[in-house]
Amino acid sequence: MVKLLITLAFAACIFTAQAMDVYPSTYQPPEAPDLLIINASLYVGDGSEIEKGFVHVRQGQIVDVGAGSPVDIESTWVIDAQGKWVTPGIIDVHSHLGNYPSPSYRGSSDGNEATSPVTSEVWAEHSVWPQDPQFPLALAGGVTTLQVLPGSANLFGGRSVTVKNVWSRTVQGMKFPGAPYGLKMACGENPKRVYGRKGSAPSTRMGNFAGYRKAWIDALEYQQSWVRYQRDLTKFEDQRTASDDSSDEEGKDDKEEPSPPKRNLQMETLVGVLDGDILVHNHCYRADEMAQIIDLSKEFGYQVTAFHHAVEAYKITDLLAENNICSAMWADWWQFKLESFDGIQENIPLVHSAGACAIVHSDSAIGIQRLNQEAAKALAAGARLGLTISRAEAMTWITGNAAKALGIDHKTGTLHNGKMADLVIWSHDPFSVYARAEKVFIDGVLRLDIDKGLKPVTDFELGLRIQDTQS
Amino acid sequence: MKRLLILLCLVAGYGHGSPVLIKNAKLAQHGLDNEMLVDILVQGDRFEAVQKASSFADDVYQTLEVIDAEGRWVTPGFIDSATSIGLVDVPGLGVSSDNQVEDFPLGAGFSVSLALNPDSSLIAMAPTDGITRGVIVPAPGNSNYAGQSSVVEFSGHAEFVFYTDNAVHLYLRERDRKFAGGSRAAALYSAMLGLRESQRYSQNRRAFAANKLRPFKLSEADLKALAKVVSGQLVLAVHVDRAADIRAVLTALAEFEAIRPVLMGATEAWKLADDLAARGVPVVLNVLDNTPDNFDKLGARLDNAAILSAAAVRIAFMSSTPFSEFRSLTQAAGVAVANGLPFKRALQAITSSPAQIWGLDSLGSIEAGGIADLVIWDGDPLELMSTPVKTMINGNWVESRTRQSLLARRYLRLSKGQVPDGSTAGLEK
Numbered sequence: 097m098v099k100l101l102i103t104l105a106f107a108a109c110i111f112t113a114q115a116m117d118v119y120p121s122t123y124q125p126p127e128a129p130d131l132l133i134i135n136a137s138l139y140v141g142d143g144s145e146i147e148k149g150f151v152h153v154r155q156g157q158i159v160d161v162g163a164g165s166p167v168d169i170e171s172t173w174v175i176d177a178q179g180k181w182v183t184p185g186i187i188d189v190h191s192h193l194g195n196y197p198s199p200s201y202r203g204s205s206d207g208n209e210a211t212s213p214v215t216s217e218v219w220a221e222h223s224v225w226p227q228d229p230q231f232p233l234a235l236a237g238g239v240t241t242l243q244v245l246p247g248s249a250n251l252f253g254g255r256s257v258t259v260k261n262v263w264s265r266t267v268q269g270m271k272f273p274g275a276p277y278g279l280k281m282a283c284g285e286n287p288k289r290v291y292g293r294k295g296s297a298p299s300t301r302m303g304n305f306a307g308y309r310k311a312w313i314d315a316l317e318y319q320q321s322w323v324r325y326q327r328d329l330t331k332f333e334d335q336r337t338a339s340d341d342s343s344d345e346e347g348k349d350d351k352e353e354p355s356p357p358k359r360n361l362q363m364e365t366l367v368g369v370l371d372g373d374i375l376v377h378n379h380c381y382r383a384d385e386m387a388q389i390i391d392l393s394k395e396f397g398y399q400v401t402a403f404h405h406a407v408e409a410y411k412i413t414d415l416l417a418e419n420n421i422c423s424a425m426w427a428d429w430w431q432f433k434l435e436s437f438d439g440i441q442e443n444i445p446l447v448h449s450a451g452a453c454a455i456v457h458s459d460s461a462i463g464i465q466r467l468n469q470e471a472a473k474a475l476a477a478g479a480r481l482g483l484t485i486s487r488a489e490a491m492t493w494i495t496g497n498a499a500k501a502l503g504i505d506h507k508t509g510t511l512h513n514g515k516m517a518d519l520v521i522w523s524h525d526p527f528s529v530y531a532r533a534e535k536v537f538i539d540g541v542l543r544l545d546i547d548k549g550l551k552p553v554t555d556f557e558l559g560l561r562i563q564d565t566q567s
Numbered sequence: 568m569k570r571l572l573i574l575l576c577l578v579a580g581y582g583h584g585s586p587v588l589i590k591n592a593k594l595a596q597h598g599l600d601n602e603m604l605v606d607i608l609v610q611g612d613r614f615e616a617v618q619k620a621s622s623f624a625d626d627v628y629q630t631l632e633v634i635d636a637e638g639r640w641v642t643p644g645f646i647d648s649a650t651s652i653g654l655v656d657v658p659g660l661g662v663s664s665d666n667q668v669e670d671f672p673l674g675a676g677f678s679v680s681l682a683l684n685p686d687s688s689l690i691a692m693a694p695t696d697g698i699t700r701g702v703i704v705p706a707p708g709n710s711n712y713a714g715q716s717s718v719v720e721f722s723g724h725a726e727f728v729f730y731t732d733n734a735v736h737l738y739l740r741e742r743d744r745k746f747a748g749g750s751r752a753a754a755l756y757s758a759m760l761g762l763r764e765s766q767r768y769s770q771n772r773r774a775f776a777a778n779k780l781r782p783f784k785l786s787e788a789d790l791k792a793l794a795k796v797v798s799g800q801l802v803l804a805v806h807v808d809r810a811a812d813i814r815a816v817l818t819a820l821a822e823f824e825a826i827r828p829v830l831m832g833a834t835e836a837w838k839l840a841d842d843l844a845a846r847g848v849p850v851v852l853n854v855l856d857n858t859p860d861n862f863d864k865l866g867a868r869l870d871n872a873a874i875l876s877a878a879a880v881r882i883a884f885m886s887s888t889p890f891s892e893f894r895s896l897t898q899a900a901g902v903a904v905a906n907g908l909p910f911k912r913a914l915q916a917i918t919s920s921p922a923q924i925w926g927l928d929s930l931g932s933i934e935a936g937g938i939a940d941l942v943i944w945d946g947d948p949l950e951l952m953s954t955p956v957k958t959m960i961n962g963n964w965v966e967s968r969t970r971q972s973l974l975a976r977r978y979l980r981l982s983k984g985q986v987p988d989g990s991t992a993g994l995e996k
Contacts, residue, residue: 198858198859198860198861199860199861199862199864200860200861201861229858229859233857233858285659410974410975410978410981411978411981413978413981413982414981414984414986427894428894428895430971431658431688431689432657432658432659433657433658433659433660434657434659434660436659437657438974439971440971440972440974440975441971441975442975442979446975446978446979446981446982449982450981450982461858462855462856462857462858465857466855466902469898469902469951472950472952473894473898475952476951476952476954479952479954480954481975481976481979482979483982527951527952528950528952529897529898529901529902529904529905529949529950529951530901530905532905532906557859560865561859561865562866562868
């Protein structure tokens, strides 16, 4: 009990910086119209679908979803989506938009702080350029929320940031309110290549693990230093109170007030993980390495939220399900490096079928524009193998499950009452290659409308890029 | 009657391989009604006849191997207009990449054909996505002229090179300026110099052999290859993005009457659609590559194909990406359709159009006399949810077993709670 209290007190105090909400989100959606979409085919994002139904949005929130025609609902704006599909806004859990923007030059490339294998002190949001023209391209693919991660050169790459895909002058204006931070970690070839080439550690996979373990040991030590400080502070304050009560000048304790340990940004992020406030997103290709990482997380008492790329997730679906770890995967990238040699097109459906959490991610400014198509490819590969998965279930790979991995599933990712009205109206079934996102709403605000030619244009594009006539 | 006699002769054992009849095929290709079902007779490595369904003589249906397509879509085998399958195995591993010459004085004369590997595990994957042929292109390593591509069949046969050295590839993109001192003006100058030298070379071969000509900048291998470009024997594939550069290179190339340029990538080609149509210059597009990731590509857009096609420019598609995304070829075609390209044109861009551009006369369509590459699909071939039911290359059905399918089947049992034991048991159907 005492220990719990100390831990709680400690948690409250160590994260003064976080409690202060530094670099806070300033995203405030403009006032959203009352909106009723009727006669749509709905993929709910939780694995279910409604063949013909409606979605009612009020003040930027979903307030009613149902089958058939709405009864007793009046709305100032009714969209008849006959023959069209509605899904939650698409979520990409692995993106580098803004920190590897277009145009791509050394001067704009800000994704990898490849100067030390442990850089958990860097925050991706300090690299994100909000005028990256790739953001509107992703919006045209229905993407309303994305996690921007540091690159994979380092064992600990830094903190990620989850943003809403809205045009803004500042990153703060895009930050998803209340979304937890993520920590990017990386397995395998990248860290050992980047540092091995420089003649420093790590240069092997075992070197990678030694590096992780050392950092976690340091984090535990840092965590303890704050626990000690808190204990000393409590003792000091108790003594002061006691002496105040005695109101005896003679008995005054002349012991000095303990001073807090110096803040260490690198360690703060790791302790945030140990405390369960920051979610671990671990770049890892090979099954055997993922299994090792799971043991690493047990050694130090933290949870891996998601393996990213997870090209061999299909080989350890049982472990992934057992340990409640999501896998964020590509539909068909493989063999581009040695650790991706065993990639298969059936990876995503195999993970899903084993009852583990499957996600389709992009890691690409091209792929993020068509996550629905990537899901379709994976679904087709599963069907070839005889796996029966419905389209509605596959939709969770790019909506509900993705929201879960980002810790925002109580706010977005499904068409449920009370959720943010992040919605896409598709011209066709989104599993069709011919489908286009016709209208995209974020918090109930129309951000893209191909009929009206409405879409964001970044500062960079003004006067430089001629917009598509087709959209 | 005459036809029946011929057929009976075929059945009697002419040619190699036994004849196959694919009946009730919904033929998806230019010039035929999509709704009409046809029967396709294959003899040896060729299409022998294509007729309205059930219109062959009865004997044919009784005596041949008959595959009933049951009204499914059938397309010619798809042709990828730029890929590196068989030349690059694992891009991240330098040692498995043979597409680039860096520290050796060989440019246009470099022929990828000598390094192609029919045993690459990637090759078997291509037909599982309906792709039966590909143009295997070199990448620039030390010169704007990267070398010569070859066309291969994705059959896994040792003799899989179909057309050796079908085009010389010239790279004039933003990052290719470095091969000519850092300016794209110098890159174009150097490219033209090569063509002029090759012309001088071919007009004075005897003097060249006798060392009586003032020295050439290029090696003899390069000169020989470029001489074929100047004479129009080989296509000149120009990899270029920016509209200004497209204009500049086409204007410069007009110096040579017989030259046959094809634009590759050509991100901003849409700006010059009418000009390209007038000049009869075909364009090979990477449809999905629509980010302005450098200043040459500010005009990148998904409807490049639609605009070019509407202006009557001949277009073809490439899957060319650093990763092994075969499905990106049909995906590209589908996305082009979603962005305004007529379905038929999209299909042509991966069948008859590349066949025409790359000089593959007998490929790209299902018609009598053509090479028998075809795919039976379980749905619309451009849809990502569709899958080839059967793929034929050179008149032979291709086995759909790949390294990837074996891995999938080994671990399929995990979803039923069975950990694989690493033996081959259970892999065979």
